[in-house]
Amino acid sequence: MKKPRTMPFANRVAGVFGILIGGTAYWMTTSFKQFINVPVGPEVFPQIMSVALILFSAILLVQSFFTKDRRRAPTLSLRDKGMQRMLMVLGIVVLMFLLWDTVGFLILSPLVLFLLMTVSGARNWATMIILSLGITIVVWLLFWKVLVIEIPLGPLNFIY
Amino acid sequence: MNWDLLLSSYAGVMADPRTVLMVFLGAAGGVFIGAIPGLTATMGVALLIPFSFGMDLVPSVGLLLGIYCGAMYGGSISAILIHTPGTPAAAATVMDGYPMAQKGEAGRALSIALFSSFCGGIIGAICMTFLSPLIASAALAFGPAEMFMLAFFGLSVIIAISGKSVVKGLMSAFFGLLIATIGMDKTCGYLRFIPKGVYGLYEGIPFIPALIGLFAAAEVFSSVERIARGEQSSAKTTLKVNRVLPSWADIRTIWKNILTGGLIGSFIGAIPGAGGDISAFVSYGVAKSTSRHPERFGQGTPEGVAATESANNGCSGGAMIPLLSLGVPGDSVTAILLGAFIMKGIQPGPMMYVDKLDTVYAVFAALLLANLAMLIVGMAGIRFFTKIISVEKKILLPSILVISLVGAYAINQNVFDVGVALVFGLIGYLMQKYEFPLSPILLTLILGPLSESNFRRFMQIKDGNFFSIFTHPICVVFMVLSVASLVFSVFNQRKINRLGTESGDGEIPPTQEG
Structure with a gap:
């Protein structure tokens, strides 16, 4: 019988997902047009937010390895x-x-x-x-x- | 202040049956419009403006103010009963209003929302009457730097609305801030993160469809799932409403939140570009930070409902201040009201206080009357509103979903928005399922564009010198408030976590079968 997944596992998946979203968004901003005489270009805000999303996703990921939480995670199984x-x-x-x-x-x-x-x-x-x-x-x-x-x-x- | 003129204008408005009738009709219509997800106070006022063409100024403004105040309260009805804010201003009310309804206290939550909305509106109207010139001059001092710091202050409440996990709350917030940058960048006109041909996102993520998706659609998806598993009953709930106004015990608990919320709403409402949504979240953050029981927030506490509802209704008075004293509308509703004034041949602004003081006082009186009408209409309707959740879930849930999707369509009459609501419904469903709070996304979708555009405008003016922000006294005040809010939030969160550990919340049994 398959072992049920726990919340820390779900958090690990969410952390990886957050890093992927943040990373993809950051990568996309590198191709944004650079404007002359514009101190804060259109890429700056999304870059800051991407980095922050990656940072907190990484914190969640690390936390998930050290938590004592053993609750079962909600399922996404199609058999449910x-x-x-x-x-x-x-x-x-x-x-x-x-x-x-x-x-x-x-x-x-x-x-x-x-x-x-x-x-x-x-x-x-x-x-x-x-x-x-x-x-x-x-x-x-x-x-x-x-x-x-x-x-x-x-x-x-x-x-x- | 000309007291004789003030009193005679008030008496004139209150004794005019046409004005009273229009204000009551407006309030009833406003409550109804506000309660339907997707329809906002702005839409209600815009829809009824043609009806006011043939009326005198005071009854027509009374009708529009009635809609404005009614819709502000109406938004809380669906927020409390079906987990869907009827208007953006009621978004923060969901956090405690819905858990109260889930506990079988829907009537109590509605009566607290109504009473707080009324008191907040009255505080706003009093501020408008006595402090107009003072607040208007302060509001006029708000440039890009001040607006950016106001938005930053608003964002500082994220920790307070993050629920159990601050990390998950911050992830939600930064995800929200990131997706808030989708669309055309307002400073350079550059398109960001938009696939070719997706014109519906040029103006950014449509906010109201996103709100409907995150709350209404996500809640329906989750409820259907829970009912199928037998974790939630689909039977109808019988709810008895004994009173339409809060008890004395409740009033004693919430009066401080009402007062603070009303003042916060009046002040933020007076700042052009900031409205009921921002003030409700700020007021919620302040209420939680200053509460002796921050752990009760988010679990269905009357203080949370009172703080948000008094703030968003306080805004109605606040937003009228720059309109009347400067001729600058404080939000989209007052922008339409400005049109109504001009149509009647009156130009709001400083000269109105010299040439048309009786009209100014009559508008003050109409706003007070609008709040009173909202209270009476609301009291009459509470028993009827609570019947909504008495309907069987298997009938109620499909109806909510279809009506919400029509609401998402209605705002721009664009089917693309229905798709946005469904995408956000799925995102909200998954986030709720894995314990990510939804409110930070909503807050950041409101404040993200405001903070970015004003920050970039400020940096453009100052040629990239960020540190000149410290030369703006209002910015320094907001910085101090933001730091205080963050410190209080962190302190409270530690307290909540400690209480949770002591009560054994760390070992919650499995939530469902896999």
Whole structure:
């Protein structure tokens, strides 16, 4: 059986990740344009922040080897039921984002709400259908009529 | 001060039914707009400006001030109930407001937020009435060096909002400061860290979608995960709200935080370019540093909620000071108000205090009335607001997610912002999971661009001579305050760690199954 990971291990991974982000950002700043007669160029602030991020990531990394904390780290395993549900929710909203303009809110939102409610564990189908449609229409009307914000409707854009 | 004119102007405003009605309508609309993530006070005021065209000056300004004050409080409702600040000014309220709601004290948290917002607003209005010329001249002395040091002072509260691990808090903060440099550099117009064709990031990371992602989306992702594992109940919570105002015991605990927060908000609000978000974080840092129980902050303490809410509402009065006495708006809402004044043929500025003193006093009265309206509307709504968390989680969570994403879209009406909210949702989810605090990212996204642009402007003016900053008295004051804040924060953190060790927090049992 695989040994569960501890928080210090997770901190080690986070430390390495922080160093990589800081290092990449610093490396990118070296190709920034140098301006004449500008005492503090566009590269200075990101460089300071990158170095500081690397420094504190390294401190976390070192700390993780000396801590007595033995708590189990939260898992990112795809076999975990919680992770599966969370990824399903993420997948549904990413799909909503990708189809936002083409399919439109009035068609997309009830479907997304219904799917999200199903993934969250709701099983009262009639209530779920009514709420998905009701919430969509109320939000759409509110943004359109009260706040004067037109959410894209895709093929139903003629309504505006 | 012309007391007779002041009193007659106040009486005139309070006795005018049209003004009273407009202020109450504005406050109700403001609370509603503020409570929806993504919609800000600025947007509310801008939306309702056309409705004020046909009105006289005082009722129209009253309507707009009602929205302003209402939205400032409204932002705390979603911050407390659903872990999503309705407005940037309520970002700091999440830190203690949401844990209070999680403990079953949502009604108490809302009543404390409401009462503190009201008191903060009144302190702001009093400062505006009596200290306008004094504060305005101090605000006018703020150049790039002073603004940089103000931002630096704001950043000094990072340790105070870092939670259990200062190292993780600082990593979050520097990550936030780093990503705050994405986009077009304001001094040279140079594009930094932007892949070709990603136009949505030219102006930097869009702040409100990032805020919605970090708090709303991340919280929904985490909750769905916890419910699936059986670590959190999906059943509806029955919540009984016995009172709509805080108890005397609570008021005795929070009055110092309210007073300090109100004054901090009034002062910071008066500085052009600084607003409710900065003042709320600064006030939170001060409250934690001076508290006898700093270990309670972040766990759901009324003092934390009171400090942030009084500060962000104190800003409404503060921001009016440079508008009326100098003709310079203190924030984006007062910039729109400046337009409203000009449309009515009145030019705010020093001459307004000579030629239109009755109008100045009427505006003071309208702000006081707006705060009173916010209190009444808020009291009437508390029982209704708390019903939100009584909804079953499997219905509530999807609704929050979809409404938040629409809110992220609404701010710029750009679908790219929805993507930003989702990316930040994922970042926030992972950070929360591995115990990295989220508030430092938010603070640095606000203060990063402010500190960088002003620092570089100052260095440009002084031809690279940084040490000339010590010749600016305001900068020296902020430096001393920053050092004091850092020392207090470190001292408090040691105290918190010691208390945690004594109570055996170092050996927390496993959080979940792998």
